[in-house]
Amino acid sequence: xxxxxxxxxxxxxxxxxxxxxxxxxxxxxxxxxxxxxxxxxxxxxxxxxxxxxxxxxxxxxxxxxxxxxxxxxxxxxxxxxxxxxxxxxxxxxxxxxxxxxxxxxxxxxxxxxxxxxxxxxxxxxxxxxxxxxxxxxxxxxxxxxxxxxxxxxxxxxxxxxxxxxxxxxxxxxxxxxxxxxxxxxxxxxxxxxxxxxxxxxxxxxxxxxxxxxxxxxxxxxxxxxxxxxxxxxxxxxxxxxxxxxxxxxxxxxxxxxxxxxxxxxxxxxxxxxxxxxxxxxxxxxxxxxxxxxxxxxxxxxxxxxxxxxxxxxxxxxxxxxxxxxxxxxxxxxxxxxxxxxxx
Numbered sequence: 421x422x423x424x425x426x427x428x429x430x431x432x433x434x435x436x437x438x439x440x441x442x443x444x445x446x447x448x449x450x451x452x453x454x455x456x457x458x459x460x461x462x463x464x465x466x467x468x469x470x471x472x473x474x475x476x477x478x479x480x481x482x483x484x485x486x487x488x489x490x491x492x493x494x495x496x497x498x499x500x501x502x503x504x505x506x507x508x509x510x511x512x513x514x515x516x517x518x519x520x521x522x523x524x525x526x527x528x529x530x531x532x533x534x535x536x537x538x539x540x541x542x543x544x545x546x547x548x549x550x551x552x553x554x555x556x557x558x559x560x561x562x563x564x565x566x567x568x569x570x571x572x573x574x575x576x577x578x579x580x581x582x583x584x585x586x587x588x589x590x591x592x593x594x595x596x597x598x599x600x601x602x603x604x605x606x607x608x609x610x611x612x613x614x615x616x617x618x619x620x621x622x623x624x625x626x627x628x629x630x631x632x633x634x635x636x637x638x639x640x641x642x643x644x645x646x647x648x649x650x651x652x653x654x655x656x657x658x659x660x661x662x663x664x665x666x667x668x669x670x671x672x673x674x675x676x677x678x679x680x681x682x683x684x685x686x687x688x689x690x691x692x693x694x695x696x697x698x699x700x701x702x703x704x705x706x707x708x709x710x711x712x713x714x715x716x717x718x719x720x721x722x723x724x725x726x727x728x729x730x731x732x733x734x735x736x737x738x739x740x741x742x743x744x745x746x747x748x749x750x751x752x753x754x755x756x757x758x759x760x761x762x763x
Contacts, residue, residue, distance in 0.1 A: 421726055421763045422657060424474035424508055424734040425467035425749065427494065429460040431484035432742060437685070438706070441547045441699035442482035456487060459742045460494075461501055466746065468502035470753035473761070474538065476508035476734050481516075481551040483699065485738075492525040499533035507533050510627065510662070510734060511540030511607070513548055515559040519566035520592055523573045527598045535599035540607040540627050540660065541567045545700040562586045564618055567608065571622070574603035607660060610639050620646035625658035630706050633724050636661060640729040656731025664709035665735040667752035671713040678712055681739050711735060715755040722760045733760070 433452040436443045464475045477494045480486040488494045495507050507529070512522055530537040543563040549556045565584045569592075572580065579593040598604055608619035610626030619626045620643055628636050640659055647654050668674035711721055711733075725733060735752075737745040 421722060421730070421760050422473040422732040423757060423760055424476045424506075424510075424660075424732060425463065425472045426476045426478065426510070426662070426734050426736040427460045427464045427488075427498065428478075428485070428736055428738055429456060429487045429494065430738060431487055432456045432459065435484035438483075438485060438699045443484055447484065453487060459745075461497055463737065463745065463749065464498045464505075465501045466749065468505045470749070471757060471761075472505055472753070474506040474508045474732070474734070475502055476510045478510055479513050479516075479542075479544075479548075481548055492522075492529055495529055495537070496532055499529065499536070502536075506536050506538050508538040508734070509540065510660070511542040513544035514541050514566040515543060515549065515554050515562040516552055519569050519587060520573060520589060520594070522566075523570040523594050526570075526604065527574065527594055527596055530598040530600055530604055531596050535604075537598070537600070537604040538607070539604050540609075540625075541570070542609055547699050558586065560614075567606070567622075567624075571603065571606065574598055605658075607658070610636075610643065610659070613642065616643050617646050619643070620654075621650050623647070623650065623652055625654070625660065627660035627662070629662040630664075630710075631661075633728060636725065636730065637728040644729070656726070656729055659730045660732040660734060661725055661730045662734040662736060663711045664706065664738045665711035665718075665748070665752065666709065666737075666739040667711075667713075667715070667718060667748045667756060669714060669751070671717050674713045677744070678709070678739050681744075709739070712739075718752070718756045719759050722756075722763060726763045 431453060433449055435447050467475050475498055477488055477491040478486050479488060479491045481489045491509050491512055495509055498507055526537060526539055543559050546556055549559055565586050569582050569587055573592050573594050579591055582589045582592060607625035607627045609615040610628050616626060616639055626643055666674050666678050668677060711718060737749055
């Protein structure tokens with residue numbers, strides 16, 4: 421299996437929780453934000469040195485849990501402090517941006533990184549669609565058409581035009597070209613029958629976040645069946661799973677430290693009063709993370725996902741202060757990473 425380290429770039433100070441969106445800018449201390457970025461970049465450099473296969477970034481808006489509204493910018497920074505790990509955009513939210521601009525930015529990033537880019541194109545959650553007042557009902561169509569447009573723009577060698585339901589461009593000629601030919605590996609969402617079929621038909625990978633293992637197994641079976649209809653067979657490296665991780669010497673130690681962290685966060689957030697439009701869905705595997713425990717427990721969690729057909733796991737180090745996150749990643753790299761990479 422391949423293991424990815426998510427550069428969460430969470431805000432390391434008192435701030436609203438996941439259920440509050442948008443978060444008031446008044447809560448963002450400029451110096452804390454700067455330190456949070458510096459720590460996240462240092463974690464990526466550390467992950468690269470420790471042997472993680474990928475480092476990843478995500479896109480979120482108006483919230484403290486991930487400070488990267490443009491994941492391409494963060495990925496460009498990571499491309500300059502890492503030398504070996506793939507740089508995974510997991511992922512740009514297609515309905516929120518001009519897809520041609522996104523194709524250009526990712527092509528530039530592929531050049532800057534020496535051809536190390538992997539990209540997961542996503543639709544985003546309903547709160548994200550409010551960022552620029554996107555039409556929520558149109559976002560699925562915008563995502564799928566945008567992916568098709570980007571793939572073609574990367575593959576063409578001559579200027580092209582595009583006339584679709586959601587996008588119209590008289591001239592598209594992406595410069596620079598991606599270093600990888602015809603383009604970087606592409607993934608799509610695996611969280612619905614329609615998205616699984618869309619990805620399988622286009623020979624793309626699929627990705628899940630915080631889903632129960634049995635649900636992942638069902639979707640992966642559908643993915644393989646739909647890929648067979650399309651005349652190809654996916655490998656395990658084309659199935660990504662993301663979860664929150666905390667590695668400790670034992671299960672009891674991990675649970676105690678996780679409980680203490682969430683207790684402190686709850687106390688901080690109790691002091692914050694704010695109206696809310698509602699954040700992203702908070703599912704059980706966010707509040708009770710899957711990858712928490714001692715080495716043997718963690719190895720078993722990876723084995724269960726391997727048996728479902730997952731070949732890439734993206735770990736979010738979202739528990740603890742900066743020093744704790746560094747320590748838990750080091751422990752994972754020493755006690756768990758070699759065994760998982762050997763699965």
